[in-house]
Amino acid sequence: MTRNPGTAGRQVAWLRRKYGDWCWLCGKPIDFTITDIRNPLHYSRDHVIPRARGGSSSRENLRLAHRGCNSRRGQQSPVTAPEWPFSTEPELPC
Numbered sequence: 388m389t390r391n392p393g394t395a396g397r398q399v400a401w402l403r404r405k406y407g408d409w410c411w412l413c414g415k416p417i418d419f420t421i422t423d424i425r426n427p428l429h430y431s432r433d434h435v436i437p438r439a440r441g442g443s444s445s446r447e448n449l450r451l452a453h454r455g456c457n458s459r460r461g462q463q464s465p466v467t468a469p470e471w472p473f474s475t476e477p478e479l480p481c
C-alpha cells in the first residue's frame with residue numbers, strides 16, 4: 388500500500404464514509420444517483436483550501452459539494468457556510 392490518495396472514485400468513497408452524503412457548502416444532501424455530470428446537483432470534490440491558494444489535492448483537503456455550489460464558491464478562501472452542520476477542521480486519516 389502507498390500513501391497515494393488514489394483515484395477520484397476512491398476519494399469520493401472515503402469522503403462519503405467520513406462526512407456522509409452532504410454538500411459541505413449548502414448543507415443539503417447530495418443525490419449520488421444523478422449521473423449527468425452537467426447537472427448542478429451532481430456531486431463534486433471541493434477543495435477546502437483552493438488549489439489556487441496552495442491547497443493540496445489530498446483527501447484531507449477535500450469535501451463533497453454539489454457542482455453548482457462548488458462553482459458558485461469559485462476560488463474564494465475557506466467558506467463559512469452557516470448551515471454547514473459538520474466540522475471543517477481537517478482530520479488525520481484513521
Ligand SMILES: [Zn+2]
Pocket residue numbers: 410411412413414415452453456
Ligand atoms: Zn450544495
